[in-house]
Amino acid sequence: MASMRGLIVLWLLHLSVQSIQGDVNPAALAKMIQYFDDNVQPKTDAQFAIAISVPQEQCTKEDAVIEDVFSKEDAKHVKDVITTEKCVLCTTAENVIATRPNGTTKEHSEHILLYPLGNSPMDTLLKKADRNSCVVFYSYNSPCVTKCIRSADNILPGLENWKNIRKDGMNVFVFENIWQKDAWRKDMEKDLLKINADNLPLYRCNRKNEMQCQKCVEKNTGKVIPFCLPEKKSILLYVQKMLLSVIKSWRVNE
Numbered sequence: 001m002a003s004m005r006g007l008i009v010l011w012l013l014h015l016s017v018q019s020i021q022g023d024v025n026p027a028a029l030a031k032m033i034q035y036f037d038d039n040v041q042p043k044t045d046a047q048f049a050i051a052i053s054v055p056q057e058q059c060t061k062e063d064a065v066i067e068d069v070f071s072k073e074d075a076k077h078v079k080d081v082i083t084t085e086k087c088v089l090c091t092t093a094e095n096v097i098a099t100r101p102n103g104t105t106k107e108h109s110e111h112i113l114l115y116p117l118g119n120s121p122m123d124t125l126l127k128k129a130d131r132n133s134c135v136v137f138y139s140y141n142s143p144c145v146t147k148c149i150r151s152a153d154n155i156l157p158g159l160e161n162w163k164n165i166r167k168d169g170m171n172v173f174v175f176e177n178i179w180q181k182d183a184w185r186k187d188m189e190k191d192l193l194k195i196n197a198d199n200l201p202l203y204r205c206n207r208k209n210e211m212q213c214q215k216c217v218e219k220n221t222g223k224v225i226p227f228c229l230p231e232k233k234s235i236l237l238y239v240q241k242m243l244l245s246v247i248k249s250w251r252v253n254e
Contacts, residue, residue, distance in 0.1 A: 024172055024201065026213040027062040029136070033174060033205040033213065035066045036138055039075035042083055042100060045177075049109035050078070050098035051125055051137040056170055059134035069093060086112060088121045094128060097121040110139050114158025122158065126165050134170040137162075141179040142188075142204075143195065156194060163200050174203045174213070178230050189224040192216055196224075204228040 032054075042048055058064045074091035078098050081087045086099035099112045099121070113121045122137075129135055143155060162171065173195055178188075196202040196217045204227060205213035216228035 023060065024134075024170070024203070024215075025060050025062055026203070026215070028059055028064055029172065029174065029203060029213040030205055030211040031062070031064075032058065032066050032136065033138060033176065034207070034211040035070070035075070037176075037207070037211070039072055040079050040082075040098065041140070042079060046100070047109060047139075047141050048082060048098060048100050049113055049137070049139045050096065051113060051122060051135065052097075053095045053125055053129035053133045053135050055130075056132055056134045059136065059170060059172065070096065086121060088124055089128070095125070097125050108143075108155075110137075110143055110155050111158070113137070114155055114162070117157060117161050120158065120161075122162055123165075126162065129166070129169070131169060134172065135162075135166060136172045136174060138174045138176075140175070141177050142175040142192075143179075159195060159200060163197060167199055169199070171200045172203060173200055174205055176205050176207075188229055192224050192228060193222075202228070 032052075036050060040048070040050060052070060054066070054069050055064075058066060058069060070091065070093070074093070074096070078087050078090060078096055081090050082098050082100050086097070088097050090096065090098075097113055099109045101107065101109045102112065117123075126135065159173070192202060202216040203213050204216055205211055206227070214225060214227045216224050218225060
């Protein structure tokens, strides 16, 4: 009988956690990411990373208004700050951290926000985050494999630290574009799987006609969906892109 009561208690706790976490609404997420693109993006195609703690409804209800918790004035302030330094709770509501990559040290923006462990901008944000909030970490480009997953700048321990702090919370990791050096990789799936977890799902939001978001890993198969992987491209297109990159570099240095 005692064991039965214990099972009932565990079941109720499980339901409680489920109600706290809820389900992320891709349409609500798309509105938030579009807002970042329109109001925080430093310049066209510039890499940046931002994390925000918001009420859960911002992640679950399509009609939620992100401007209610992250005003355009605050968004512009973040945009201005990250042109020269990182933002650590630099908004009125103290619910945002953001940064550009470090041009001097070459440290990537995702790594800057997640380290040092225990005293990172992300740790600072999580200390203020309400238990019933939704924490969204967004990177304009996909976490590059050469720096973010397979080097000294590995972000995986930083993500694990985040997951451990908010085991029962709603957490989302989002990227938008496939980083150019990852666009030709055939094995990107296994690295994206290292980021995705039950309490830290990985999403991609991408804009063609309009912004749309999809969860990257199918629950039933455990595989990464094509939407989150590089498109198959020809060698000729690759050469064209490389030539354009070289030409742009020459123009900048003229």
